[in-house]
Amino acid sequence: MMVTVAPFEPVGEGPIAAPTRALQLANFVVFQAAWFAAVLSAAHRIPLWGTACVIAAIAWHLGMSARPALEARLVAIACLIGFLVESGVAWQGHVRYPSGQPDPHLAPYWMVALWGLLAIALNVTLRWLKRRPGLAAALGAILGPASFASGVRLGGAQFVDTLPALLTLAFSWALLMPALMWLSDRFDGVVLPAPAPERARA
Numbered sequence: 001m002m003v004t005v006a007p008f009e010p011v012g013e014g015p016i017a018a019p020t021r022a023l024q025l026a027n028f029v030v031f032q033a034a035w036f037a038a039v040l041s042a043a044h045r046i047p048l049w050g051t052a053c054v055i056a057a058i059a060w061h062l063g064m065s066a067r068p069a070l071e072a073r074l075v076a077i078a079c080l081i082g083f084l085v086e087s088g089v090a091w092q093g094h095v096r097y098p099s100g101q102p103d104p105h106l107a108p109y110w111m112v113a114l115w116g117l118l119a120i121a122l123n124v125t126l127r128w129l130k131r132r133p134g135l136a137a138a139l140g141a142i143l144g145p146a147s148f149a150s151g152v153r154l155g156g157a158q159f160v161d162t163l164p165a166l167l168t169l170a171f172s173w174a175l176l177m178p179a180l181m182w183l184s185d186r187f188d189g190v191v192l193p194a195p196a197p198e199r200a201r202a
Contacts, residue, residue, distance in 0.1 A: 019124050019190055023064065027124040030057045034117055036154075038110050043155030047100035047110040054113040061120035070189030075119040077183060082115025083107050085172055094165035096158045122184035123191075130185050133178035144173025 019027075034050075034057035041050030058075055062068040086107030089095055100108035129136045145166045151157055159165050 019127065024125050026064075027061065027121060030060060031117060031121050031125070033057070035114065038114055038117070039151045039154045039156035042097065042099050042108065042110050042157075045099040047108065051100075051110045051113045054110070054117045058116055058120055061124075065189045066192045067189035070187045071120070071123070072189075074122065074184060074187035074189070075116040077187070078119035078122075078180065079112050079116045081176070081180075082118075083112045085176065086111045086115075089165070089168060089172075092164070092168065094159065094161045094168065096160055098155065098158070118180070119184075122180060123188050126181070126184075127190075129177075129181050131181075133181070136177040136181045137174045140173035140175075140177025141170045144177070145169040 034054045037053035038047070038050035041047050041053075062071055062075075065071045083106075087105065090097070090101070090107055091105050097108045097111070100110045102109075129139070148157070148169055149166070152159055
């Protein structure tokens with residue numbers, strides 16, 4: 001079923017400048033559905049299915065964006081960061097994955113896809129975190145490990161050394177979340193920029 005919502009709402013007398021609540025709700029639902037699909041398919045050793053769901057969610061988001069090329073760049077950058085970060089976690093040996101990992105020292109491809117999925121929320125449901133680096137760091141340190149632990153409980157991964165893994169994740173996300181919000185501010189393709197004010201006629 002295709003989700004269709006009005007993507008933007010006007011702010012004051014200016015142009016389209018903010019995602020509507022309907023889009024924010026749809027974004028949240030699509031994000032959660034794709035996240036569960038990716039984790040559960042990895043747990044059942046069919047990670048391609050979940051990755052396809054994530055790709056479909058990203059495609060939906062790009063279709064709803066005012067400037068999809070900017071959002072696509074943000075998704076690509078997030079995937080690159082995710083590959084490096086998750087490969088570092090895998091290299092430490094604190095975490096094991098049941099599937100989707102061609103090399104045990106590299107990130108599973110479905111985990112990299114999840115970073116792209118996170119990117120579609122940055123300028124929509126997580127938009128309120130923009131220019132709040134302290135809060136973004138605090139939430140990243142808490143919610144990053146919590147999200148990973150949820151994936152472990154669902155069978156998408158296994159902790160080899162739980163405490164070191166959680167500490168590494170907390171430290172990493174405390175740095176990464178403000179950085180991702182900074183990037184989202186520079187690659188904001190969800191809304192249209194305000195036009196330059198017209199010069200007064202002489």
